Amino acid sequence: MVDTSQTWMLALDTSNTLASLALGPVGDDTGALGAEIVWNAGRNQTTTILVEVDGLMRLVGITPGQLGAVAVASGPGAFNALRVGMSIAKGFAFSMQIPIFGVGTLDIAAHVVAYAGHPVRAFVEAGRGRIVVGDYRMTNGRLQLRGALDHRTPGELGDGLLEPTVLSGELSETDRQALKEMPNVILPPAAAGRRRASALLDLAAQRWRNDEADDLLALEPMYIHSQPVVAAKPERNP
Amino acid sequence: MNILAIETSCDETSASVVHEGRWVRSNVIASQTDLHARYGGVVPELASRQHITAIIPVVQEALEIAGMTRDDIDAIAVTEGPGLAGALLVGVNFAKTLAFAWRKPLVPVNHLEGHVYSNWLIPPGEAAGDPPALPALCLIVSGGHTELLLLQKHGVYEILGRTRDDAAGEAFDKGARLLGLSYPGGPSIQKAAEGARPLGDLPRAWLGDSYDFSFSGLKTALLRACEPYQKMKGPPRRQPANRPQAPRELFPEHKPPEYVPNMPVNQLAASYQEAIVDVLVQKTARAAADQHVASVMVAGGVAANALLRRRLAHNVKVPVHVPDLQFCTDNAAMIAAAAYQAVRRGAAAGLDMDVSPQLPLDSLPGVRVIDRTHAAR
Numbered sequence: 001m002v003d004t005s006q007t008w009m010l011a012l013d014t015s016n017t018l019a020s021l022a023l024g025p026v027g028d029d030t031g032a033l034g035a036e037i038v039w040n041a042g043r044n045q046t047t048t049i050l051v052e053v054d055g056l057m058r059l060v061g062i063t064p065g066q067l068g069a070v071a072v073a074s075g076p077g078a079f080n081a082l083r084v085g086m087s088i089a090k091g092f093a094f095s096m097q098i099p100i101f102g103v104g105t106l107d108i109a110a111h112v113v114a115y116a117g118h119p120v121r122a123f124v125e126a127g128r129g130r131i132v133v134g135d136y137r138m139t140n141g142r143l144q145l146r147g148a149l150d151h152r153t154p155g156e157l158g159d160g161l162l163e164p165t166v167l168s169g170e171l172s173e174t175d176r177q178a179l180k181e182m183p184n185v186i187l188p189p190a191a192a193g194r195r196r197a198s199a200l201l202d203l204a205a206q207r208w209r210n211d212e213a214d215d216l217l218a219l220e221p222m223y224i225h226s227q228p229v230v231a232a233k234p235e236r237n238p
Numbered sequence: 239m240n241i242l243a244i245e246t247s248c249d250e251t252s253a254s255v256v257h258e259g260r261w262v263r264s265n266v267i268a269s270q271t272d273l274h275a276r277y278g279g280v281v282p283e284l285a286s287r288q289h290i291t292a293i294i295p296v297v298q299e300a301l302e303i304a305g306m307t308r309d310d311i312d313a314i315a316v317t318e319g320p321g322l323a324g325a326l327l328v329g330v331n332f333a334k335t336l337a338f339a340w341r342k343p344l345v346p347v348n349h350l351e352g353h354v355y356s357n358w359l360i361p362p363g364e365a366a367g368d369p370p371a372l373p374a375l376c377l378i379v380s381g382g383h384t385e386l387l388l389l390q391k392h393g394v395y396e397i398l399g400r401t402r403d404d405a406a407g408e409a410f411d412k413g414a415r416l417l418g419l420s421y422p423g424g425p426s427i428q429k430a431a432e433g434a435r436p437l438g439d440l441p442r443a444w445l446g447d448s449y450d451f452s453f454s455g456l457k458t459a460l461l462r463a464c465e466p467y468q469k470m471k472g473p474p475r476r477q478p479a480n481r482p483q484a485p486r487e488l489f490p491e492h493k494p495p496e497y498v499p500n501m502p503v504n505q506l507a508a509s510y511q512e513a514i515v516d517v518l519v520q521k522t523a524r525a526a527a528d529q530h531v532a533s534v535m536v537a538g539g540v541a542a543n544a545l546l547r548r549r550l551a552h553n554v555k556v557p558v559h560v561p562d563l564q565f566c567t568d569n570a571a572m573i574a575a576a577a578y579q580a581v582r583r584g585a586a587a588g589l590d591m592d593v594s595p596q597l598p599l600d601s602l603p604g605v606r607v608i609d610r611t612h613a614a615r
């Protein structure tokens with residue numbers, strides 16, 4: 001049973017169509033969970049996120065005044081979807097004068113499967129058919145990103161694995177079947193490889209304990225391009 | 239009533255506190271003009287990114303200058319549209335969160351109505367003049383809009399005309415690109431044209447007795463007028479087949495055209511400006527007379543054009559209102575002024591408020607619009 005009289009951290013992940021929110025106490029009960037929601041927001045992040053934040057707070061029985069920290073998935077992902085979460089997280093940090101923690105989206109995807117000691121290949125569908133991939137390895141008991149992020153197609157997600165590696169991210173059933181046959185691929189059940197805001201809450205709570213908040217003004221989403229996606233054209237200026 | 243307004247529809251991040259819909263307590267604008275100048279126009283993705291980093295300092299400064307805290311604010315207003323989707327969503331989500339966290343009402347505002355009500359604003363430290371008398375004709379001229387609206391009374395509009403292709407500000411930007419002048423085009427063409435004799439007449443699109451506008455033909459005419467001065471280009475250089483191609487830039491910069499040194503840029507700029515202003519003024523003056531209005535208002539970035547202001551004052555028989563320069567280009571004070579009217583009509587938004595890149599003027603409760611443009615007939 002969590003104590004609703006203490007302060008709370010709100011975690012928002014709007015990296016792509018899969019949206020997730022979580023509320024957990026910070027302080028004595030850090031690590032506990034008040035409530036969590038994961039849903040397919042499609043392109044409706046702007047119309048749904050705050051409605052669900054409100055619902056989650058009612059469910060837990062707290063008010064915005066009880067927020068003590070806010071955590072947000074900082075990408076990579078779909079640019080506009082990321083900006084919805086970032087605008088809301090910054091809105092809470094500014095209006096309630098609380099610390100903000102930006103956590104990499106692939107860190108969250110890797111964290112949900114970080115228990116078997118295996119390396120992890122985390123990936124996120126980043127809009128326009130792009131998939132951004134990062135390779136993680138267990139070092140000193142923590143998963144650390146190795147090398148640079150890159151773009152792959154679903155068919156290439158199992159390429160170049162030299163040892164048994166857990167794949168974590170959203171996959172279609174067809175892609176799952178194809179990847180399952182590849183050497184060194186460990187596929188967790190679909191539900192276990194899905195990003196969840198409680199994982200974001202875990203990672204941000206560690207940083208909260210270490211007093212490692214982000215700079216509120218400088219924090220922005222991580223924009224990973226696969227190619228020139230924006231042609232510079234004079235645009236209509238309203 | 240103190241309204242804190244936020245505007246992020248295009249390339250200005252702005253926040254403002256306005257008292258009773260008129261008295262501006264603060265109006266902070268972080269302009270991205272320099273950022274976009276390299277590209278010859280607004281790059282939507284870059285504009286959206288800039289809003290994310292600018293929004294907090296801008297809102298914070300607006301509250302500080304106004305000398306207010308959350309307790310002094312009665313409502314939060316934000317531009318719902320029209321505008322760039324990725325840019326609008328930063329302002330809307332930030333404003334919604336503020337309204338939710340501070341338990342304040344949220345007021346959605348149409349950006350165009352904001353431009354109309356920029357004429358009601360009184361800059362800090364200035365005495366209140368009379369607001370524009372109604373019915374009033376409003377010429378909104380900016381990079382995104384060229385509209386002739388009749389404001390019969392608060393909340394009741396007639397759209398008399400609008401552009402059928404480019405907006406006036408867009409025409410200035412495109413003209414400046416053709417002439418090798420800097421972005422934004424309005425100020426740079428005005429500067430180049432200063433004291434220069436127009437070089438012949440460029441065509442005007444009068445479109446019969448319609449109040450609609452069209453500037454695309456003018457742009458083509460300027461292109462033809464510039465062609466004789468273009469430097470001859472050599473044959474394109476071939477890339478050797480085995481050499482890897484240089485990676486394409488993420489955001490390719492605008493390369494200005496190359497002209498021979500004796501090109502009459504200033505005279506061409508003068509002809510071009512003359513043609514745009516001529517059509518704007520003649521249509522506005524005719525509409526003002528036809529509709530028997532009590533006053534004429536001008537709004538939008540192009541309202542800063544000195545020739546337009548002079549000619550309107552000369553050709554229109556009723557008082558002409560032009561807002562303070564800081565309220566002509568996109569700003570949040572005008573959003574607060576329009577929000578004040580919207581609140582009186584009962585406009586309010588919930589946490590599910592969306593952005594609306596193509597928002598029509600009559601989308602908000604209590605607003606009635608009669609469309610008399612060509613497209614509506």
Ligand SMILES: [Zn+2]
Nearest residue numbers: 237238380568
């Ligand atoms: Zn505007």
